[in-house]
Amino acid sequence: MQLDEETNKRIQGLQLLEQTFQNLIFQKQTFQIDLNEIKTALDEVEKTKADVFRVLGQIMVKADKPTLKKELKEKFDTLNLRMKSMEKQELQMREEIERLRAGIMDKVNN
Secondary structure, three states, rough: OOOOHHHHHHHHHHHHHHHHHHHHHHHHHHHHHHHHHHHHHHHHHHHHOOOOOEEEEEEEEEHHHHHHHHHHHHHHHHHHHHHHHHHHHHHHHHHHHHHHHHHHHHHHOO
16 A cells, blocks of 8 residues: 555654653653652651661761651652653653544545
8 A cells, every 4th residue: 555755754753753652651660660769768767766878879878867858858759740740741642642643544544
């Protein structure tokens, strides 16, 4: 089946958008893992009565508990905000992909 140039360009655009979408999903999963790790660290810092430490490269250094909690909370909030932004972007991309697919299918089926 021979497709016109416009349809071929739409298909290429769709493929590029799908690749970008997959990269976004991968990045979102990575952020989710980071969020879970920070949440776990915050919970553990909150529960412990003992000294807390932070890992810096190859060593562990004693840390001030309130400062560490504050830093973890800020990092969590920042990542959480980025996740919400990515979720909006994901929704927009999904809608655009579906719109492009429908347009291409209409063109191919006619």
